[in-house]
Amino acid sequence: MAEKEEFKGAVGTNYFETDPLVRGLVCGALPDDRRETVMEELSAFGAACGGELASLITTAHRDENKPKIDGNRVVYCAEQVQARRKAMDLGLLPPVPLVERMTKAYLLNQNGEGGITCPLAMTDGLVALLESHGSADQKKRYLPLLRDSSVDTPLTAGQFVTEKQGGSNVSENETRAVQQADGSWRLTGLKWFCSNPGDLWVTTAKPEGSEIVGLFLVPRLKPDGSPNTHKLLDLKNLSGTYGKATAEIEYEGTYAESIGRPSHGLAILLGSVLKTSRIHVAAASLGFGRRALVEATTWGRERIVLKRPIHDIPHVRSKLDAMKDRQEGATMAVFRMFFAVEAKDPSADVLIPLLKIGVSRDASRQVRDARLLFAGNAVDRDFSILPRLSEDALIQEIWEGTHPILAGQALKALRRQRSRDAFLAILPDAIADLLSDRLGDFSDDESVSVCIHAYESLKTSLLRSRESIPG
Numbered sequence: 001m002a003e004k005e006e007f008k009g010a011v012g013t014n015y016f017e018t019d020p021l022v023r024g025l026v027c028g029a030l031p032d033d034r035r036e037t038v039m040e041e042l043s044a045f046g047a048a049c050g051g052e053l054a055s056l057i058t059t060a061h062r063d064e065n066k067p068k069i070d071g072n073r074v075v076y077c078a079e080q081v082q083a084r085r086k087a088m089d090l091g092l093l094p095p096v097p098l099v100e101r102m103t104k105a106y107l108l109n110q111n112g113e114g115g116i117t118c119p120l121a122m123t124d125g126l127v128a129l130l131e132s133h134g135s136a137d138q139k140k141r142y143l144p145l146l147r148d149s150s151v152d153t154p155l156t157a158g159q160f161v162t163e164k165q166g167g168s169n170v171s172e173n174e175t176r177a178v179q180q181a182d183g184s185w186r187l188t189g190l191k192w193f194c195s196n197p198g199d200l201w202v203t204t205a206k207p208e209g210s211e212i213v214g215l216f217l218v219p220r221l222k223p224d225g226s227p228n229t230h231k232l233l234d235l236k237n238l239s240g241t242y243g244k245a246t247a248e249i250e251y252e253g254t255y256a257e258s259i260g261r262p263s264h265g266l267a268i269l270l271g272s273v274l275k276t277s278r279i280h281v282a283a284a285s286l287g288f289g290r291r292a293l294v295e296a297t298t299w300g301r302e303r304i305v306l307k308r309p310i311h312d313i314p315h316v317r318s319k320l321d322a323m324k325d326r327q328e329g330a331t332m333a334v335f336r337m338f339f340a341v342e343a344k345d346p347s348a349d350v351l352i353p354l355l356k357i358g359v360s361r362d363a364s365r366q367v368r369d370a371r372l373l374f375a376g377n378a379v380d381r382d383f384s385i386l387p388r389l390s391e392d393a394l395i396q397e398i399w400e401g402t403h404p405i406l407a408g409q410a411l412k413a414l415r416r417q418r419s420r421d422a423f424l425a426i427l428p429d430a431i432a433d434l435l436s437d438r439l440g441d442f443s444d445d446e447s448v449s450v451c452i453h454a455y456e457s458l459k460t461s462l463l464r465s466r467e468s469i470p471g
């Protein structure tokens, strides 16, 4: 390898066709009458990810192409907009069935977050929220906007909850909402992490005189077409996921509409918006882990040391084998979760928070292991995707809830009989007994390690059926 430009890794390949385990899992789950069509669609999507989208995303992440604020709007480079539009036009939102669109999200994330998949997660979440809790009028006005790939910034939705004093404990939000005579609301306060500020977002605020957190829709333009009164403050100088913008936003009597019953704000946020985002975190992290594995495997074949490829060195071989095992276990677990969500199986209540912890943690480990094999070249941003993937992987561990917060939610779900029974049925007896005997016993300190233990056991258990999957 004389020239650094020579290392291409996965770029130029079809991410779906080169992934027999995922092909086998998806193929086995599709109904007979749709199998051929969907497999062809996913193949076309995998080709786009390794081809045009990989190239657009790489260009969009050059320093000079980062998003900027112009007036009160974010402006993206042409390649970023084109990448979003191209991906969106290949079918990323409902009514595309969940397993198909999450498979696409997984493939897309093999190019890193890319400035696309955070906006995708939030747009998917807002579509779910509108469909489940929006009024007929809100659905009519806002669903077409979210599904429109021709707007200036496709995948245009946001979800702005976190405030300066902290994101984990939403009940501490200080933003206030005051209802108007016409039923609309005006918001005052500061949101601290606002990713992808676009045409519409969902936000949290406490109605005047109440300590209960309510949910509100905020459009960039008010119903009469005039600009809303929020102020976009500085863009954050992010290390990671910098293809999309993250800003602070100040509400100054900002127009808003309530969605769902105000007293149920937190429950709706968790059950609809954050649930969707956390499924996306698992898809994203699985994609990062897969890309790290492909880069490491390719590097192992191509990097020559002492006249032989490094994958012939025993410790490199065993590192690559461990990465492959970790990835296969995570893949089995994530697709099990997708299938459970689609089937409305109660095990999903446990699997979603558990995998948010486990798979995002695995992705960071996969990328780190790959970087150690790349050694010096691992830290050159122009050599491979790994530095960007590494930063993006850490963010998946943080946003949409840190590990202790998610562990608390996984254990809470495990205390509900239906969810517990459905989840424990997947696990080997030993860990199932430990969990069912000691539920309620775990301190906060223990809860993350208990969840990681349960996740590792889940992977081991699911891997037993690996051989039965075609491909």
Ligand SMILES: Cc1cc2nc3c(=O)[nH]c(=O)nc-3n(C[C@H](O)[C@H](O)[C@H](O)COP(=O)(O)OP(=O)(O)OC[C@H]3O[C@@H](n4cnc5c(N)ncnc54)[C@H](O)[C@@H]3O)c2cc1C
Pocket (backbone or CB within 6 Å): 158, 159, 160, 161, 162, 165, 166, 167, 168, 169, 193, 194, 195, 196, 238, 240, 241, 246, 395, 398, 399, 400, 401, 402, 403, 404, 405, 444
């Ligand atoms: C790139 C990026 C983009 C983001 N975009 C958005 C966005 O668009 N919208 C949005 O709303 N948010 C966004 N966030 C914010 C993100 O969701 C929060 O960072 C996250 O929820 C954690 O909140 P915090 O950073 O305020 O940490 P804190 O809540 O201050 O937590 C600090 C530490 O304390 C621990 N901790 C806190 N509470 C508890 C508890 N009860 N039990 C145990 N441990 C606890 C946490 O695990 C963490 O380690 C974004 C974050 C990043 C990094």
